[in-house]
Amino acid sequence: MSENALKELGDHVASQLGDDVLKVELKLGELMITVRRPSIVKVLTFLRDDAKCRFEQLVDVTAVDWPERAERFEVVYNLLSVSQNRRIRVKLWTDEDTPVPTVVPVFSLANWFERETWDTYGVFFADHPDLRRILTDYGFEGHPFRKDFPLTGYVEVRYDEDQKRVVYEPVRLTQDFRTFDFLSPWEGMTNVMLPGDEKAQDQGGKP
Template identity: 80%
Template sequence: MSEQALKELGDHIASTLGQAVLKVELKLGELMVTVQREQIVPVLTTLRDDPRSQFQLLVDVTAVDYPERAERFEVVYNLLSIKHNQRVRVKLCTDEDTPVPSIVPVFNAANWMERETWDMYGVFFDGHPDLRRILTDYGFEGHPLRKDFPLTGYVECRYDEDQKRVVYEPVRLTQDFRTFDFLSPWEGMTNVMLPGDEKAQAPEAGSKP
């Protein structure tokens, strides 16, 4: 779609939705609309039903974490209009404690998408019919896609032979801090010949190559 067509669509969305729209912008050939958090349900309802837009397919719901911001999360909704062959990205901002209205009444497909966003980022969706984890286990702590989530996690899962069941334990690092010299471990095997090593032997002085 041409940039002019996207600009016209953005102007139409801004004029139709009024104060619910905070910003309309074109970036990298894509139309992005930032809206007020509390207005997300009427905004998406309008984008779905307006004959000029007809964004009737919800492609994805996800989030982006910016820990340095007061409202650290951007919740992102990607929509597609098959009728007009157009796409739009709708965004809103929230923090760890402020819920976002669920859009399941507008797009039923958002059910699992919002559950995944809750599981990975901890964004709470108010009014969701069954907001629970979907990718991690039942006893999982934290939200793995937050920027401040530790790479090791908080707990580890293993099968205990004595108890004959799966147990969860706090993560324990099995080795102390080490200083690595970044040398290949093969360089220490000076007395072991591996297949093909003979090809790498330096030629003797005076020998023909």
């Protein structure tokens, strides 16, 4: 779809939705609109039903974490118009405590997408019919896609042969953090001949 056509579509959406739309932009050949959080159901309903839009399919709901911002989560909705062969990205902002209205009544497929976003980022969707974890285990602590989530996690899972069941235990690191010596040939690997390097030299290459 041409850039002019996308710009016309963005202008149409902005003119019809008024204050519900905060920003319309074109980036990398894609149309993106940022909307007010309470307006997301209204906006997606319009994009689905309006004759000039006809975004019949919700492709994805996800989030981006910006921990340095007061509203750290950018919630992203990707829509596809099969009939008109074009896409649009809808975004809104929220924090850890403020819920986002569920869009399940607009797109039933949002049910599992919103559950995944809740599970991995901790974004709460108000009035969701069944907001449970979907990827992590029932006893999982935290939300692993947040940028402040520790790389090791909080607990490790193993099967205990004595208890004949799966048990959860606090993470224990098996070795201390290493101090890297970049002058060591085993770490820096500078000007060091290793077995086999002579073959590269014979062919005019560098070791």
